[in-house]
Every structure is written in C-alpha cells, then in structure tokens.
Amino acid sequence: MNMDRIKVLVLENTQEERNTISEILSNVEYIILVGESDSEDEALDFIEDNSIDVVLLGANVGDDGYRVAEKLSTEYPEVAIIMMENDLKEETMHKAIFAGAKDVLIKPFTPSKLVDTIYRVNQLTKKKVLIHKESSTKARRKSTLGQVVTVFSTKGGVGKTFVSINLAVALAKNTGKRVVLVDLDLDFGNAALALNILPKFTLSDIVDDIRNIDADLIESYLIPHDSGIKVLPANAQPQLSEFINSEHIDIILRTLQSAFDYVVVDMPARFHEPVNPALAIADKLLVVTTPEVSTVRNVKAALITLNDLNYPKAKIRVILNRHDNRGEIKPKDVETTLGMSIFSTLAADYKDVISSLNQGIPIVIRNPRDTVTKDFISLAKKLVDDTGAKGHN
Numbered sequence: 001m002n003m004d005r006i007k008v009l010v011l012e013n014t015q016e017e018r019n020t021i022s023e024i025l026s027n028v029e030y031i032i033l034v035g036e037s038d039s040e041d042e043a044l045d046f047i048e049d050n051s052i053d054v055v056l057l058g059a060n061v062g063d064d065g066y067r068v069a070e071k072l073s074t075e076y077p078e079v080a081i082i083m084m085e086n087d088l089k090e091e092t093m094h095k096a097i098f099a100g101a102k103d104v105l106i107k108p109f110t111p112s113k114l115v116d117t118i119y120r121v122n123q124l125t126k127k128k129v130l131i132h133k134e135s136s137t138k139a140r141r142k143s144t145l146g147q148v149v150t151v152f153s154t155k156g157g158v159g160k161t162f163v164s165i166n167l168a169v170a171l172a173k174n175t176g177k178r179v180v181l182v183d184l185d186l187d188f189g190n191a192a193l194a195l196n197i198l199p200k201f202t203l204s205d206i207v208d209d210i211r212n213i214d215a216d217l218i219e220s221y222l223i224p225h226d227s228g229i230k231v232l233p234a235n236a237q238p239q240l241s242e243f244i245n246s247e248h249i250d251i252i253l254r255t256l257q258s259a260f261d262y263v264v265v266d267m268p269a270r271f272h273e274p275v276n277p278a279l280a281i282a283d284k285l286l287v288v289t290t291p292e293v294s295t296v297r298n299v300k301a302a303l304i305t306l307n308d309l310n311y312p313k314a315k316i317r318v319i320l321n322r323h324d325n326r327g328e329i330k331p332k333d334v335e336t337t338l339g340m341s342i343f344s345t346l347a348a349d350y351k352d353v354i355s356s357l358n359q360g361i362p363i364v365i366r367n368p369r370d371t372v373t374k375d376f377i378s379l380a381k382k383l384v385d386d387t388g389a390k391g392h393n
C-alpha cells in the first residue's frame with residue numbers, strides 16, 4: 001500500500017517544529033513523511049529524487065518562505081505546497097496564492113487540522129493535474145475575443161439573475177455560439193440553483209489555480225448545462241469570497257473571453273470592488289430596472305455614479321424587466337426619469353417565472369411560447385446586431 005500513501009516533505013526552521021509534525025504524521029496510515037529539512041537546496045534535491053506530493057513549508061524558511069514557495073511551485077507545479085504561518089494577516093492568503101501555495105496553516109494547528117489539510121490539498125492537486133492533462137488535448141482557440149455582457153443593477157431583486165440565465169440560454173440557442181454564464185454575486189450567488197446544477201467547481205477553485213489558468217484549464221472548471229451553455233458558479237461557501245480580488249476576476253474574465261463567443265455576467269446588487277472588472281471589461285452593460293418608483297430612482301442614482309466614474313455611456317443598455325402594459329408606470333416615464341432610452345423590455349409573468357426559478361429550468365426552455373421568452377429572444381437578437389459599443393480591451 002506504500003504506493004498510494006501521500007508523500008510529505010517538511011521544510012521548517014527548527015528541529016522542534018519538525019519533530020512535532022513528524023510525530024503527528026507517524027500516526028496516520030495514508031500519509032508518509034519521507035523527509036525533513038531546514039534547507040531550501042536540500043529540499044529541492046529531495047523533491048527531485050522522491051516524487052513528493054505535498055510540501056509543508058514554514059513561512060520563514062530561507063528568510064522568506066514565500067520566495068521558496070514560488071520557486072518550488074514554478075519548478076514542480078505538480079507538488080502541493082502548504083504554508084505554515086505564525087499569524088493570519090490580511091495579505092497572508094494573497095501572498096500564499098501568488099506564491100503558488102495551495103493552503104495556509106496558522107500555528108499552532110491541531111493534528112486533525114494538519115492531516116485534513118494535507119489530505120484535501122493533495123486530492124485537489126491530483127484531480128487538477130488529471131483534468132489539466134485531459135483538457136490540454138482538446139484545446140480550442142479563438143482568434144477574436146468574445147463579447148462580455150454584464151447584467152447589473154444597484155437594486156436587489158429586479159431580476160438580474162433571471163435575466164442573465166435566460167439571456168445566456170437565448171444567445172446560445174439563437175446563435176449556436178459558445179456562451180458562458182459567470183455568477184459574480186460573490187456572497188449570494190444563486191445562478192447555479194436557478195439552473196439546477198451542482199456547483200462541482202466554483203470561482204474559488206479557479207482562484208486557487210489562478211497562476212496556471214488558461215483557456216483550456218478554465219474550461220475544465222466550468223459546468224455544462226443541458227441548454228448548451230457553460231456555467232461558472234459563485235462560491236458555495238461565501239466566506240471564501242474574501243480571498244477573491246479584482247485581479248483574479250480580471251484574469252478570469254479575459255481568459256473566458258478568449259475561449260467563448262459570449263460571456264454573460266450576473267452581478268451583485270451593489271458596486272463591489274472585487275467584481276469591478278466585469279463593469280470595466282463589459283462590451284455591453286445591461287442595467288436592469290423594474291417599473292417601480294423606488295427602483296427607478298435607485299437605478300438613476302447608479303447611472304449617475306457610473307457617469308461620475310467616467311463610465312462610457314455608450315456601453316450602457318437599460319432593460320425594463322417585469323413590464324406590464326396595465327402598470328401605472330409606463331416605459332416612457334422610466335425613460336424620462338433615467339434620461340436614457342430603454343433598450344429592451346421583458347414582460348412580467350408571475351406564474352411561470354417563479355416556477356421556472358423554483359424548478360431550475362430557464363423560462364426560455366420551459367415556456368417557449370411565453371411573451372417573456374419572446375422578449376428574451378428579441379433581446380438576444382438585438383445584442384447580436386448591436387455593434388454600437390465595443391469595450392476597450
């Protein structure tokens with residue numbers, strides 16, 4: 001059984017700390033400690049000769065453990081590095097991620113925390129190496145960048161998620177092109193739920209692998225939906241989202257743009273710094289409103305903020321969702337208040353929209369003859385034809 005055990009190397013400054021780890025690991029059947037050292041050079045030789053799976057690396061080794069981590073992860077990308085830090089500072093996780101480490105243990109850690117972390121990190125790394133090999137063989141390249149369509153509003157509950165999902169599916173059905181839906185509502189993302197898919201991988205998994213990400217690898221993290229679109233879900237555990245920053249989002253969106261014809265982005269109901277790149281990169285920014293006074297006022301304020309930020313007005317398209325001909329507030333009232341014309345309206349349909357979200361079936365598939373489905377198809381067509389404003393990439 002020796003072959004299947006996880007091979008661990010400890011690289012830490014003091015003998016005492018190395019002994020503690022050695023003692024803990026000696027009790028675990030599926031882990032074998034194959035070496036320990038306090039020297040960077042010795043460790044490099046050791047990894048070379050022993051096909052190590054996991055390196056436990058003290059943050060102060062060789063004066064700067066992160067520099068050592070960077071070297072190790074560049075030379076041996078298949079080896080998983082776990083940093084061991086004295087205390088958790090805000091930048092610790094970022095430093096670790098950028099150095100190519102897979103996780104950080106804060107001292108003192110319990111034996112079970114140590115063992116769990118080794119096991120989990122090893123599993124994930126092995127799986128990723130496998131996926132990487134599989135996906136590299138079916139590489140696909142595009143010469144032109146895809147269009148990024150970002151669906152945004154500062155008002156909650158106006159239908160951003162509903163619009164993102166159905167627009168993505170309508171675009172795929174109408175054009176036969178490659179469409180990916182990205183859920184950037186980092187804290188409350190529910191696009192996966194609304195599509196009834198299990199988020200096997202989420203944004204956090206890609207962020208963990210951000211240094212290796214390319215068009216092929218990112219594809220292996222996406223979840224295929226029956227409709228033909230691919231989905232990148234937000235985190236299942238929102239607490240992980242604090243490790244996601246705007247640099248990550250920028251890299252992820254640009255990579256998706258290189259592999260897909262359309263990248264549809266579902267946004268949170270506020271300006272949220274880490275997801276700003278989705279506004280900046282967007283070719284079209286769909287700003288969603290509904291015909292209620294409080295919503296229109298809120299959206300007006302968002303448009304003013306965008307203007308204050310020098311956001312190009314030419315990219316903005318106003319979408320009036322939950323439109324009802326019998327409603328008190330007419331589309332032209334909305335246009336007057338916003339000072340912009342409405343690009344598309346989407347009909348209110350209280351029965352079918354709720355059932356579609358509850359069942360996790362996009363309405364454009366579930367109810368092909370509904371008015372709102374026709375509205376989505378016309379929105380998709382308009383966007384395809386609308387070459388008005390290309391983003392500045």
Ligand SMILES: Nc1ncnc2c1ncn2[C@@H]1O[C@H](COP(=O)(O)OP(=O)(O)OP(=O)(O)O)[C@@H](O)[C@H]1O
Pocket residue numbers: 155156157158159160161162163185267268269321322323346347348349350353354357372
């Ligand atoms: N065209 C519509 N007709 C009827 N109901 C709708 C329509 N669009 C959305 N809704 C309803 O509005 C609710 C909110 O929709 P959705 O979750 O898509 O909004 P959101 O803007 O993404 O919300 P959040 O800000 O919480 O992310 C849903 O329960 C949905 O049933």
Ligand SMILES: [Mg+2]
Pocket residue numbers: 160161162185190266267
């Ligand atoms: Mg939403």
